[in-house]
Amino acid sequence: MKVRCCIVGGGPAGMMLGYLLGRAGIDVVVLEKHADFFRDFRGDTVHPSTLQVMHELGLIDGFLKLPHQRLQKMDGMFGGASVRLADLSRLDANYPFIAFMPQWDFLNFLRESGRRFASLKVMMNTEAIDLIHDGETIAGVRAKTPEGVIDIQADLTIACDGRHSIVRERAGLAVEEIGAPMDVLWFRAGKGTNETESVFARVEPGKMMVTFDRGDYWQCAYVIPKGRTDAVKAEGLRAFCKTIGDMLPALLDDVARMAPILKSGVSDVKSWDDVKLLTVAINRLKRWTRPGLLCIGDAAHAMSPVGGVGVNLAVQDAVATANLLAAKLASGCPTEGELDAVRQRREFPVRMTQRMQVIAQNNIISVALKPGGESLRVPLVMRLITAVPWLQGITARFIGLGVRPEHVHSPALEGS
Ligand SMILES: Cc1cc2nc3c(=O)[nH]c(=O)nc-3n(C[C@H](O)[C@H](O)[C@H](O)COP(=O)(O)OP(=O)(O)OC[C@H]3O[C@@H](n4cnc5c(N)ncnc54)[C@H](O)[C@@H]3O)c2cc1C
Numbered sequence: 001m002k003v004r005c006c007i008v009g010g011g012p013a014g015m016m017l018g019y020l021l022g023r024a025g026i027d028v029v030v031l032e033k034h035a036d037f038f039r040d041f042r043g044d045t046v047h048p049s050t051l052q053v054m055h056e057l058g059l060i061d062g063f064l065k066l067p068h069q070r071l072q073k074m075d076g077m078f079g080g081a082s083v084r085l086a087d088l089s090r091l092d093a094n095y096p097f098i099a100f101m102p103q104w105d106f107l108n109f110l111r112e113s114g115r116r117f118a119s120l121k122v123m124m125n126t127e128a129i130d131l132i133h134d135g136e137t138i139a140g141v142r143a144k145t146p147e148g149v150i151d152i153q154a155d156l157t158i159a160c161d162g163r164h165s166i167v168r169e170r171a172g173l174a175v176e177e178i179g180a181p182m183d184v185l186w187f188r189a190g191k192g193t194n195e196t197e198s199v200f201a202r203v204e205p206g207k208m209m210v211t212f213d214r215g216d217y218w219q220c221a222y223v224i225p226k227g228r229t230d231a232v233k234a235e236g237l238r239a240f241c242k243t244i245g246d247m248l249p250a251l252l253d254d255v256a257r258m259a260p261i262l263k264s265g266v267s268d269v270k271s272w273d274d275v276k277l278l279t280v281a282i283n284r285l286k287r288w289t290r291p292g293l294l295c296i297g298d299a300a301h302a303m304s305p306v307g308g309v310g311v312n313l314a315v316q317d318a319v320a321t322a323n324l325l326a327a328k329l330a331s332g333c334p335t336e337g338e339l340d341a342v343r344q345r346r347e348f349p350v351r352m353t354q355r356m357q358v359i360a361q362n363n364i365i366s367v368a369l370k371p372g373g374e375s376l377r378v379p380l381v382m383r384l385i386t387a388v389p390w391l392q393g394i395t396a397r398f399i400g401l402g403v404r405p406e407h408v409h410s411p412a413l414e415g416s
Contacts, residue, residue, distance in 0.1 A: 013297025014160030022120025079376025090393030
């Protein structure tokens with residue numbers, strides 16, 4: 001098989017880039033190792049920056065018809081005090097809210113929308129297992145399919161295969177680890193029909209939890225100190241559920257409204273299989289390219305879950321890549337210098353976002369998770385943001401639109 005561009009990985013970066021290159025008429029294939037997109041507990045937060053991209057592609061109306069919940073005000077309880085971290089209604093944006101949508105719906109939507117581009121092919125159940133070299137140049141990938149191993153020759157290979165990227169590893173690209181003090185345990189808790197949309201970040205001495213409204217259930221993220229999963233499990237499932245149950249009523253204004261969480265929050269977690277570990281990492285590549293190869297999305301920079309920005313940065317990388325490279329790809333593989341233009345454009349937003357995540361980790365999360373604390377004082381910056389509403393617009397801008405938001409400028413076939 002021979003293509004102009006082979007994208008490894010059908011996550012947000014790969015599917016968006018595949019769509020954009022197909023839209024530009026480039027001969028492109030996206031390889032996804034799974035048979036479908038259905039995997040629970042992935043980034044489900046579609047921010048205003050991504051909604052704007054969908055708008056610019058003319059996809060927004062269909063997209064917003066898919067079931068989702070909307071969030072504008074990011075509220076929390078910190079050591080018993082109410083705080084407001086961001087207010088997206090203050091944004092001067094077409095879509096001033098975060099849409100919570102299962103990632104598989106988002107990816108399926110992109111896949112279905114891209115079917116009209118004859119030059120775009122998505123191969124599910126196809127796992128890249130090695131790179132093909134032509135001297136110093138990466139000349140495609142070797143992939144495992146249900147029919148056997150195939151070679152896909154490509155002028156340009158783009159690694160969108162996430163934070164455990166085999167492509168970047170085979171290309172020998174070095175990862176710079178920045179580190180994170182926590183891991184996250186994810187689980188579901190069902191809820192009653194009358195509850196309204198909201199995110200509650202709850203912080204108590206030694207404990208932290210975030211709950212996302214997902215329509216008929218809450219998606220809960222319980223934050224633990226790094227590497228403590230085995231210790232949490234050793235205390236037993238009952239103790240874990242009790243901690244969650246104890247945490248909620250202590251921190252909620254309206255315990256009655258949240259009662260269904262308490263009931264089902266415990267009953268939904270029937271075994272440790274219902275609790276998924278996210279090993280939090282912050283890292284980035286120093287070099288995103290080799291001749292014939294580019295890495296973007298989590299493959300180039302894993303983000304902390306702080307702010308829920310991972311999906312949106314991956315989409316922004318895809319838009320920048322198409323803007324910078326689609327026209328050049330029409331006539332062959334861009335030079336490594338031209339490929340590196342993507343890093344030059346996207347590295348600053350990535351570094352700035354990771355810097356802010358590290359500040360939040362060190363000043364809020366590490367403080368909250370410190371064992372043995374008797375009481376928690378709301379950090380000064382949080383008190384300021386809560387007290388001064390326009391500051392809630394600044395944090396909303398940083399979270400919702402990000403640093404250097406991208407707009408779609410890549411070429412499009414007539415009628416698309
Ligand atoms: C538990 C969890 C919760 C998260 N919560 C949030 C959140 O709330 N908000 C947010 O914005 N971000 C969140 N993230 C991060 C977010 O999911 C990622 O930042 C984002 O999905 C990155 O997109 P990507 O396309 O670069 O990589 P990925 O989404 O990781 O996609 C990579 C794709 O490549 C495929 N793949 C991997 N290897 C191969 C191979 N060898 N061959 C073919 N295909 C391959 C994978 O199956 C996958 O589909 C979360 C992540 C996790 C794990």
